[in-house]
Amino acid sequence: MQTALRTSLPETELASRANFAPAARVAREERPLHVSGLPLSIRGLQKSFGDNEVLRGIDLHIPAGQFVAIVGKSGCGKSTLLRLIAGLEKIDAGSISFGDAAIQPEDIRVMFQEPRLLPWARVLSNVEVGLGRDRSSSDAHARAEKALTEVGLTDKRDQWPSVLSGGQKQRVALARALVSRPRVLAFDEPLGALDALTRISMQRLLERVWRDQGFTAILVTHDVAEAVALADRVLVIDEGRIAHDVMVNTARPRERGSAELASLEGSILSHLLSADDRT
Numbered sequence: 286m287q288t289a290l291r292t293s294l295p296e297t298e299l300a301s302r303a304n305f306a307p308a309a310r311v312a313r314e315e316r317p318l319h320v321s322g323l324p325l326s327i328r329g330l331q332k333s334f335g336d337n338e339v340l341r342g343i344d345l346h347i348p349a350g351q352f353v354a355i356v357g358k359s360g361c362g363k364s365t366l367l368r369l370i371a372g373l374e375k376i377d378a379g380s381i382s383f384g385d386a387a388i389q390p391e392d393i394r395v396m397f398q399e400p401r402l403l404p405w406a407r408v409l410s411n412v413e414v415g416l417g418r419d420r421s422s423s424d425a426h427a428r429a430e431k432a433l434t435e436v437g438l439t440d441k442r443d444q445w446p447s448v449l450s451g452g453q454k455q456r457v458a459l460a461r462a463l464v465s466r467p468r469v470l471a472f473d474e475p476l477g478a479l480d481a482l483t484r485i486s487m488q489r490l491l492e493r494v495w496r497d498q499g500f501t502a503i504l505v506t507h508d509v510a511e512a513v514a515l516a517d518r519v520l521v522i523d524e525g526r527i528a529h530d531v532m533v534n535t536a537r538p539r540e541r542g543s544a545e546l547a548s549l550e551g552s553i554l555s556h557l558l559s560a561d562d563r564t
């Protein structure tokens with residue numbers, strides 16, 4: 286199945302749009318085959334910036350390998366929560382733990398809305414950056430090439446980032462995040478700047494790599510349709526806490542726009558709008 290998928294992956298953005306969907310639909314029938322992810326437990330998490338109390342007590346358990354989406358109005362603390370999980374920001378109070386495992390820095394990766402590629406490095410080197418301290422190991426090239434294959438960009442390995450489309454740059458950023466085989470992968474609105482078709486193609490790619498690799502996925506998005514299409518569970522953050530925790534039990538592959546997903550999306554949107562009305 287993987288071989289079929291890889292050969293079906295795009296040579297160009299255009300081909301991606303034409304060819305990606307049928308192969309992805311076959312692949313998405315299953316949940317992760319093996320779970321490599323770490324569980325995540327957050328207790329009483331608080332974070333303020335000066336007198337701005339952003340997170341006022343987050344309590345959350347995410348089982349290993351779950352795909353969680355986080356939504357909430359702008360400024361509610363979604364990126365702050367991801368940065369705390371990734372260790373990029375200091376906790377004021379509370380705790381974040383990842384089961385009993387001893388965490389290595391490369392176990393947790395974040396992918397941002399901007400691809401943040403190094404303009405002076407070719408595509409393959411940009412992916413190798415994700416290996417961190419393993420970058421000088423003898424299999425660094427091979428691992429980076431494998432990650433590029435996973436995102437369907439092998440043919441771009443020797444290109445400069447400046448000649449890539451927005452969607453291709455995000456796929457390089459995804460390969461850079463995947464190359465270290467992270468056990469928790471956090472996404473901060475990674476598809477927000479993409480056009481609608483490229484966005485859907487990237488959503489399918491995210492779902493496929495999650496299914497193939499079994500990491501724990503945490504996706505911050507402002508797009509509730511995207512959240513219910515991809516996630517096992519959607520969390521709504523409001524006033525510094527988890528205001529709603531909604532399971533998405535719809536079987537995969539999911540049919541976008543189905544009545545079931547639309548109704549779930551409507552109910553999550555109404556939570557968001559009622560939060561917005563209070564401000």
Ligand SMILES: Nc1ncnc2c1ncn2[C@@H]1O[C@H](COP(=O)(O)OP(=O)(O)OP(=O)(O)O)[C@@H](O)[C@H]1O
Nearest residue numbers: 334337339357358359360361362363364365366507
């Ligand atoms: N480094 C910082 N210093 C001071 N204030 C900060 C810092 N980072 C975030 N904030 C503040 O914390 C609050 C939450 O910001 P955060 O970026 O987490 O929101 P968000 O939910 O990701 O919003 P958006 O949907 O617009 O990306 C905001 O009021 C923001 O101004």
Ligand SMILES: [Mg+2]
Nearest residue numbers: 363364365473
């Ligand atoms: Mg943000």
